[in-house]
Amino acid sequence: xxxxxxxxxxxxxxxxxxxxxxxxxRVALTPYEIxxxxxxxxDYTLVPYDPVKPPAGKLxxxxxxxxxxxxAGVEAEGQRVMKLLRAALGPGRTVFGVKFYAPEHVAGWELxxxxxxxxxHDLSIENVTSILAPAFxxxxxxxxxxxxxxxxxxxxARHLRQELAAAVDVYISxxxxxxxxxxxxxxxxxxxxxxxxxSFHRPLLEIDEILYRLRYGVFFSRVENxxxxxxxxxxxxxxxxxxxNKRTADALYFSRITxxxxxxxxxxxxxxxxxxxxxxxxxxxxxxxxxxxxxxxVVENGRIRFIKGGLYGSF
Amino acid sequence: MARSDAQTAHRRLPTRLVEQYxxxxxxxxxxxxTLLVTFGFHCNLACVFCMVxxxxxxxxxxxxxxxxxxxxxxxxxxNIRRVTLSGxxxxxxxxxxxxxxxxxxxxxxxHVRVQTNATRLTNRxxxxxxxxxxxxxxxVSLHGPDAATCDLLTAKEGSFKAIMAGIEAIAKSSATLMTxxxxxxxxxxxxxxxxxxxxxxxxxxxxxxxxxxxxDQDDSRGMFVRVKDVQPHxxxxxxxxxxxxxxxxxKWFPRCLLGRFAGYHDDSQPTVLVEQTYWEQAPSFACIYExxxxxxxxxxxxxxxxYIRKFGWEEDILEPARGLSPTTINESTRSKxxxxxxAEAILAQLGLTADMQxxxxxxxxxxxHQRAIVIxxxxxxxxxxxxxxxxxxxxxRCYARTNHFDVxxxxxxxxxxxxxxxxxxxxxxxxxxxxxDGRH
Numbered sequence: 001x002x003x004x005x006x007x008x009x010x011x012x013x014x015x016x017x018x019x020x021x022x023x024x025x026r027v028a029l030t031p032y033e034i035x036x037x038x039x040x041x042x043d044y045t046l047v048p049y050d051p052v053k054p055p056a057g058k059l060x061x062x063x064x065x066x067x068x069x070x071x072a073g074v075e076a077e078g079q080r081v082m083k084l085l086r087a088a089l090g091p092g093r094t095v096f097g098v099k100f101y102a103p104e105h106v107a108g109w110e111l112x113x114x115x116x117x118x119x120x121h122d123l124s125i126e127n128v129t130s131i132l133a134p135a136f137x138x139x140x141x142x143x144x145x146x147x148x149x150x151x152x153x154x155x156x157a158r159h160l161r162q163e164l165a166a167a168v169d170v171y172i173s174x175x176x177x178x179x180x181x182x183x184x185x186x187x188x189x190x191x192x193x194x195x196x197x198x199s200f201h202r203p204l205l206e207i208d209e210i211l212y213r214l215r216y217g218v219f220f221s222r223v224e225n226x227x228x229x230x231x232x233x234x235x236x237x238x239x240x241x242x243x244x245n246k247r248t249a250d251a252l253y254f255s256r257i258t259x260x261x262x263x264x265x266x267x268x269x270x271x272x273x274x275x276x277x278x279x280x281x282x283x284x285x286x287x288x289x290x291x292x293x294x295x296x297x298v299v300e301n302g303r304i305r306f307i308k309g310g311l312y313g314s315f
Numbered sequence: 316m317a318r319s320d321a322q323t324a325h326r327r328l329p330t331r332l333v334e335q336y337x338x339x340x341x342x343x344x345x346x347x348x349t350l351l352v353t354f355g356f357h358c359n360l361a362c363v364f365c366m367v368x369x370x371x372x373x374x375x376x377x378x379x380x381x382x383x384x385x386x387x388x389x390x391x392x393x394n395i396r397r398v399t400l401s402g403x404x405x406x407x408x409x410x411x412x413x414x415x416x417x418x419x420x421x422x423x424x425x426h427v428r429v430q431t432n433a434t435r436l437t438n439r440x441x442x443x444x445x446x447x448x449x450x451x452x453x454x455v456s457l458h459g460p461d462a463a464t465c466d467l468l469t470a471k472e473g474s475f476k477a478i479m480a481g482i483e484a485i486a487k488s489s490a491t492l493m494t495x496x497x498x499x500x501x502x503x504x505x506x507x508x509x510x511x512x513x514x515x516x517x518x519x520x521x522x523x524x525x526x527x528x529x530x531d532q533d534d535s536r537g538m539f540v541r542v543k544d545v546q547p548h549x550x551x552x553x554x555x556x557x558x559x560x561x562x563x564x565x566k567w568f569p570r571c572l573l574g575r576f577a578g579y580h581d582d583s584q585p586t587v588l589v590e591q592t593y594w595e596q597a598p599s600f601a602c603i604y605e606x607x608x609x610x611x612x613x614x615x616x617x618x619x620x621x622y623i624r625k626f627g628w629e630e631d632i633l634e635p636a637r638g639l640s641p642t643t644i645n646e647s648t649r650s651k652x653x654x655x656x657x658a659e660a661i662l663a664q665l666g667l668t669a670d671m672q673x674x675x676x677x678x679x680x681x682x683x684h685q686r687a688i689v690i691x692x693x694x695x696x697x698x699x700x701x702x703x704x705x706x707x708x709x710x711x712r713c714y715a716r717t718n719h720f721d722v723x724x725x726x727x728x729x730x731x732x733x734x735x736x737x738x739x740x741x742x743x744x745x746x747x748x749x750x751x752d753g754r755h
């Protein structure tokens with residue numbers, strides 16, 4: 001019915017300026033998840049941090065995960081995973097990693113579950129296997145109680161389409177005074193296969209240990225490439241640098257980097273395609289966050305090649 | 316102070332150096348007292364490493380009105396004793412005399428300096444007029460000891476001859492001569508020759524600055540040179556300066572590579588009046604050892620990002636001065652990143668124990684406070700003497716200094732006035748025994 005010219009104006013809800021311009025490039029159909037009062041921001045070891053800029057009205061890191069599902073064509077399936085975990089474990093319990101196996105596309109995901117003090121009765125490999133069963137199968141049966149402080153589940157679109165069963169990686173943290181002895185194993189079925197050793201270091205105070213770990217790696221030689229080819233100055237000032245020695249590559253992880261550093265890192269690592277484009281376009285809406293990134297590297301014909309990368313957040 | 320990673324909190328030459336050469340280094344030299352005003356932005360040379368290449372003919376800098384208002388701002392001008400006129404080649408600006416006169420009549424200003432290539436100062440009238448207006452120092456850019464090197468770097472044939480003529484004119488005048496040399500690939504082996512060339516003109520200081528790559532950050536012009544390649548030649552130049560009683564100053568070169576000449580290292584910067592957009596392209600600095608070196612980042616800013624991108628971190632060449640500092644102690648005594656440092660761990664780092672006594676004053680507490688450590692000493696009568704340990708800062712007023720701590724006590728309660736020297740001296744003596752890395 002047409003409004004009468006003399007009638008009082010209709011009451012309208014106030015317009016709220018969204019920081020997430022709908023015209024920005026985006027594939028996902030799910031509404032953005034906006035930071036809510038009381039949100040706790042955590043790094044990829046699930047340790048809280050204070051946002052570096054006022055977070056009100058900005059985007060949660062999980063929007064990145066949702067977008068990556070959408071880009072891979074499994075938005076609904078991915079959303080289901082998130083909903084299952086949030087319903088069973090509650091919010092803020094899960095760290096996610098978006099994995100790049102090639103620079104042009106998102107190849108997979110990994111979910112990490114922390115309980116270093118083993119005080120969460122709802123967190124076990126068996127329980128997570130059960131929680132995620134409606135979304136995808138996990139084939140991991142601990143042959144005995146395992147002293148993990150964290151375990152993870154890596155999956156891709158094939159798992160989400162129920163074509164494959166996922167394995168579990170278990171991470172064993174040993175003596176914190178004896179860095180370089182932490183390690184991980186792949187658990188498939190009831191078989192454990194050694195995966196890597198890793199250590200976390202504060203870059204400013206423990207640079208000697210980082211140099212030591214890199215100096216004695218077999219996949220990188222400073223004769224061929226300078227250290228800055230792996231640790232660029234733009235990323236040096238971060239929370240922790242993690243050095244991992246894997247079976248067929250070594251890896252570095254940089255924690256608590258700003259969105260500005262992340263934009264640099266994506267370019268440095270050659271990450272291109274839809275997801276980096278999404279991050280770049282939404283950088284202002286992510287600028288309150290600290291991110292964690294990692295990459296596997298090898299040297300081929302004297303040149304460093306980044307063969308796998310990961311970008312982490314939590315939900 | 317304009318923002319830049321290259322700019323440091325303290326702006327004075329090391330006290331130790333001043334004490335070492337009391338007749339050579341007047342305390343008014345320090346950049347803690349300098350205001351650098353940019354204006355004009357024109358130049359008659361085209362140095363290949365120029366810091367303002369992209370803004371010549373673009374920027375206006377501080378006009379007279381702005382300059383005047385800054386000079387009248389008491390907070391900004393507190394402790395400022397020198398005004399340096401810069402931008403492009405400042406002597407090209409017709410109104411330079413207005414700037415000089417304004418600076419000269421400002422209370423507290425003892426020196427008015429012109430940063431120049433000196434090529435126009437062979438004009439006796441110009442030189443005399445500048446002197447008459449109040450200029451007493453000329454900071455002359457000279458980047459080669461011969462025409463071939465110099466003209467290559469200034470991109471102007473004949474520049475060497477003109478610069479040297481200008482230097483000669485300054486030397487014959489009543490003004491103080493200072494020189495500045497950018498260390499770049501084409502001249503890095505010739506630094507001593509520059510000293511020998513200029514020495515006869517009796518410069519008070521000779522600055523040697525590593526290239527500050529604001530424009531050509533990818534070094535497409537081939538100006539970058541590795542610090543290990545510069546090191547022996549720079550040391551030679553510093554030796555030559557000492558022999559000739561010239562005070563050298565080294566900027567943006569790793570302090571740890573200067574050996575016994577480290578005292579000449581000074582990464583301080585003056586307060587700069589320039590368009591804020593200037594700093595958007597300013598190179599950032601870092602050092603792989605900045606978390607463990609007691610010289611970083613306050614005394615030594617490290618290497619530029621563009622340098623690190625080209626040559627690497629130089630982790631095998633740099634020699635961090637490892638020692639105690641409030642920051643490293645506070646950081647290293649956290650059991651987790653987000654937890655407060657533990658008092659016990661801080662005490663251990665300082666070689667202290669709870670209840671330890673200094674002239675009857677008992678160690679009661681220790682805690683981190685921002686970038687300092689606060690030690691509480693309790694007098695026999697139960698009054699607390701709070702002592703703070705800060706990062707070294709030569710401009711800080713403090714009770715005493717050790718290698719890595721400035722020792723400051725908080726305001727004394729009335730009951731402690733006149734009773735704190737003995738415990739403070741005892742504490743400082745203790746700190747000196749634990750705060751020794753054999754380098755100083």
